[in-house]
Amino acid sequence: MKRLLSHPSLVIGLVATLLFLALGLLSLVWTPYPIAQIDIPRRFLAPSAAHWLGTDNLGRDMMSLVMAGTWTSFLVAAVAVAIGVGVGVPLGLAAAAWGGAVEWVVLRLTDFVFAFPAVIAAILITTLVGPGAVNAIVAIGIFNIPVFARVARGGALSIATLDFVAAGRLAGLGNTLIAWRHLLPNVMSLIIVQGTIQMSLGILSEAGLSYIGLGTQPPETSLGLMLKDAQGVFLIHPWLTLVPGLAIVLIVIALNIAGDGLRDAIDPRLRQGNPNVLA
Amino acid sequence: MNKTLKAFGLALALSTALAGMAMAQPTEVRIGVALEPPALDPTAGAAEAIDIVVYQNVFEGLTRIDQNGAVQPGLADSWTISDDGLTYTFKLHDGVTFHDGTTFDAEDVKFTFDRILGADSVNAHREFYEPITSITVIDPLTIELKLDRQIGRFLFDLGRGDAVIVAPESADNNANDPIGTGPFAFVQWDKGSRVVLEAYGPYWGEPVHLTKASYVFIGDTATLTNALLAGDIDGTNNFSTDALAVFENNPQFKVLVGTTEGETILSTNNKRPPFDNLKVRQAMAHALDRQAIIDGTTNGYGTPIGAPFAPHNPYYVDLTGTYPYDPEAARALLAEAGYPDGFSATLKLPPVPYARTSGQIIASQFAAVGIKLELINVEWAQWLEDVYANKDFDLSIISHVEPFDIGNYANPDYYFGYDNPEFQALIETLNGTVDETKRKALAVEAQTILAKDAVNGYLFELAQTGVWNAKLTGMWQNSPIEGLVLRDIAWTE
Numbered sequence: 001m002k003r004l005l006s007h008p009s010l011v012i013g014l015v016a017t018l019l020f021l022a023l024g025l026l027s028l029v030w031t032p033y034p035i036a037q038i039d040i041p042r043r044f045l046a047p048s049a050a051h052w053l054g055t056d057n058l059g060r061d062m063m064s065l066v067m068a069g070t071w072t073s074f075l076v077a078a079v080a081v082a083i084g085v086g087v088g089v090p091l092g093l094a095a096a097a098w099g100g101a102v103e104w105v106v107l108r109l110t111d112f113v114f115a116f117p118a119v120i121a122a123i124l125i126t127t128l129v130g131p132g133a134v135n136a137i138v139a140i141g142i143f144n145i146p147v148f149a150r151v152a153r154g155g156a157l158s159i160a161t162l163d164f165v166a167a168g169r170l171a172g173l174g175n176t177l178i179a180w181r182h183l184l185p186n187v188m189s190l191i192i193v194q195g196t197i198q199m200s201l202g203i204l205s206e207a208g209l210s211y212i213g214l215g216t217q218p219p220e221t222s223l224g225l226m227l228k229d230a231q232g233v234f235l236i237h238p239w240l241t242l243v244p245g246l247a248i249v250l251i252v253i254a255l256n257i258a259g260d261g262l263r264d265a266i267d268p269r270l271r272q273g274n275p276n277v278l279a
Numbered sequence: 280m281n282k283t284l285k286a287f288g289l290a291l292a293l294s295t296a297l298a299g300m301a302m303a304q305p306t307e308v309r310i311g312v313a314l315e316p317p318a319l320d321p322t323a324g325a326a327e328a329i330d331i332v333v334y335q336n337v338f339e340g341l342t343r344i345d346q347n348g349a350v351q352p353g354l355a356d357s358w359t360i361s362d363d364g365l366t367y368t369f370k371l372h373d374g375v376t377f378h379d380g381t382t383f384d385a386e387d388v389k390f391t392f393d394r395i396l397g398a399d400s401v402n403a404h405r406e407f408y409e410p411i412t413s414i415t416v417i418d419p420l421t422i423e424l425k426l427d428r429q430i431g432r433f434l435f436d437l438g439r440g441d442a443v444i445v446a447p448e449s450a451d452n453n454a455n456d457p458i459g460t461g462p463f464a465f466v467q468w469d470k471g472s473r474v475v476l477e478a479y480g481p482y483w484g485e486p487v488h489l490t491k492a493s494y495v496f497i498g499d500t501a502t503l504t505n506a507l508l509a510g511d512i513d514g515t516n517n518f519s520t521d522a523l524a525v526f527e528n529n530p531q532f533k534v535l536v537g538t539t540e541g542e543t544i545l546s547t548n549n550k551r552p553p554f555d556n557l558k559v560r561q562a563m564a565h566a567l568d569r570q571a572i573i574d575g576t577t578n579g580y581g582t583p584i585g586a587p588f589a590p591h592n593p594y595y596v597d598l599t600g601t602y603p604y605d606p607e608a609a610r611a612l613l614a615e616a617g618y619p620d621g622f623s624a625t626l627k628l629p630p631v632p633y634a635r636t637s638g639q640i641i642a643s644q645f646a647a648v649g650i651k652l653e654l655i656n657v658e659w660a661q662w663l664e665d666v667y668a669n670k671d672f673d674l675s676i677i678s679h680v681e682p683f684d685i686g687n688y689a690n691p692d693y694y695f696g697y698d699n700p701e702f703q704a705l706i707e708t709l710n711g712t713v714d715e716t717k718r719k720a721l722a723v724e725a726q727t728i729l730a731k732d733a734v735n736g737y738l739f740e741l742a743q744t745g746v747w748n749a750k751l752t753g754m755w756q757n758s759p760i761e762g763l764v765l766r767d768i769a770w771t772e
Contacts, residue, residue, distance in 0.1 A: 038643035040571040057521070058575055058639060131656065218639050218654055232500040232521045232632070 010261025016254035024071030031064035077202030084144020092152025110146030155187035196259035318454035321440035325403035334762035338443035338459035348759030488769035514747030537756035541678035545736025550696035560733035562612035564602035581739030586726035594722035598730035621649020
């Protein structure tokens with residue numbers, strides 16, 4: 001813990017991320033106003049004691065919307081990262097442990113997914129099953145799979161030739177157990193760092209998809225959807241664009257700083273003298 | 280230093296002079312419109328976007344609707360109506376040619392109406408012309424139409440985009456290469472981008488001021504705003520009221536606020552439960568707060584309506600008080616109808632801002648009485664197919680932009696499925712009545728029935744809010760019929 005805290009960027013990034021996450025979590029149980037509550041007479045209000053961030057074009061409280069939108073963003077990004085890790089890491093480890101045809105198939109699959117622009121695939125998915133936050137999760141999640149597969153395979157390859165892995169094989173461990181016991185623990189730090197970066201990319205992707213109308217649908221809200229709603233009145237009420245825009249920027253910066261800090265803190269190559277690392 | 284300044288000054292003077300030369304006699308206009316037409320044949324489609332581009336520009340009818348909604352002579356110079364009101368004889372203008380050079384005469388008129396009434400007709404409003412029993416060419420410049428019953432608005436109906444005159448030589452290709460008799464000839468259609476029209480030299484009527492007109496398709500308000508500010512387009516006939524304030528105090532632009540024939544309604548599938556229950560529809564009507572919808576959707580530019588009828592029409596009667604905003608009454612009616620806890624339904628929203636925004640507001644207002652709406656955004660093609668053609672919907676929001684389209688409610692096969700024989704008989708009587716006083720009484724009765732039956736949720740009449748370069752004149756302020764007529768548009772200095 002002390003070691004973690006000695007990286008100031010990590011602390012700043014984590015604190016800022018947790019702050020936004022807390023805001024998002026809070027929106028599940030409490031927002032200053034219900035987000036679906038439209039109140040036309042009080043629209044376009046400037047920030048005040050009653051409405052900390054003002055109100056939008058339908059008279060909804062901006063603070064409440066930002067809180068709920070932040071939660072949507074985190075949720076979509078986190079589940080998408082989970083999909084990427086859950087599918088991608090086993091694929092990558094399998095490629096490293098088995099090699100040969102398995103590796104070839106995994107690599108070609110990741111190439112194939114990489115070759116698709118994420119937005120095109122998202123449009124494809126939403127055309128097939130209709131727009132919605134779930135589809136955004138699936139679309140972003142699918143594009144996380146090759147990222148994690150590559151990272152896991154790359155990390156595992158550099159481990160797989162080490163003596164203790166060979167020793168494991170001599171002791172009779174199969175590929176599955178090698179991957180599970182020896183490769184996975186050693187690529188875990190890489191995965192965590194990559195996961196943080198993918199979180200920030202996922203939040204950006206969700207905002208992008210919602211902005212073009214393929215992600216979260218009203219009356220739910222997300223930061224990208226708020227941007228979309230605000231753009232028509234941008235010249236008259238720029239504040240409405242500024243709030244969700246800044247929120248996205250801050251969250252993404254926070255996650256990136258945290259990711260950088262995490263890498264510095266737990267990358268095994270930057271660490272010495274910890275016997276557990278190669279366990 | 281001095282030299283540089285001089286050179287700069289010279290360059291400035293030069294560029295100003297060049298700009299001045301370019302600005303001297305502008306005769307082109309570039310108009311931004313939100314929707315791209317699916318095709319360009321107004322006699323084969325219901326989309327307003329078709330008429331915006333071609334109505335009275337490329338194509339003309341026997342009569343012409345002017346910007347006040349009055350009937351003027353078009354391709355027919357004059358006409359006589361028999362005493363029984365059943366025989367119309369039109370004298371056609373001499374020397375009219377189509378844009379492909381072929382001559383216009385009575386045979387083309389006969390062809391046009393035969394095509395509308397034919398068995399394989401694809402006309403969106405065949406019903407307007409269906410009372411025509413015979414079309415007789417008396418001589419090349421005289422044509423006689425016989426009706427089986429009197430139609431009060433027959434001359435107006437002849438002036439609609441649905442009845443523009445087409446030539447047998449070119450009619451089949453009009454969807455992509457429209458050829459008419461109008462003051463502008465079609466030049467090219469860059470799909471997804473623009474349609475270009477050019478003044479037709481041999482035009483028979485009063486010469487137009489413009490030499491060229493482009494319709495540029497820009498669906499997004501922010502893009503449209505920037506295009507106007509940057510001078511990429513010279514105007515738009517209907518600009519989102521959200522950003523209207525940007526132009527209101529800008530001397531380079533003028534904002535024209537007028538009326539349209541667009542009754543925006545919460546379309547309700549009257550054939551599908553629970554909407555087949557009058558009490559449910561009444562409850563929904565009570566749950567609608569029109570003023571909030573108008574303020575939130577059109578920034579106050581709409582006019583509340585209580586029936587599907589345009590408020591500026593002389594036959595209009597204010598029925599907005601039939602089911603006033605009253606959530607308590609709505610809840611009570613829902614309970615009476617057997618839905619004490621409300622119900623869930625879907626609301627399909629076409630990609631127009633008024634629908635998407637009012638959909639959210641209505642969902643919030645309905646939620647307050649227990650009706651949970653799921654909002655489904657659909658594209659135009661999907662809307663036309665699912666909602667309009669296949670009637671697969673619970674609720675939708677759409678503006679019916681045709682003039683005097685109350686007759687749609689007499690068509691039991693129309694997409695919202697309202698089937699009321701009493702109303703159908705009334706519309707038949709109305710159509711057959713010529714006397715103004717009687718027509719008004721019948722129209723009022725028709726509106727009252729529709730208001731009481733709460734067939735759809737009647738929201739507001741769209742306003743037309745055009746934004747134009749301040750140096751342009753001659754644009755229609757009101758929109759009494761679907762179209763964007765270029766005839767009178769001109770640049771002034």
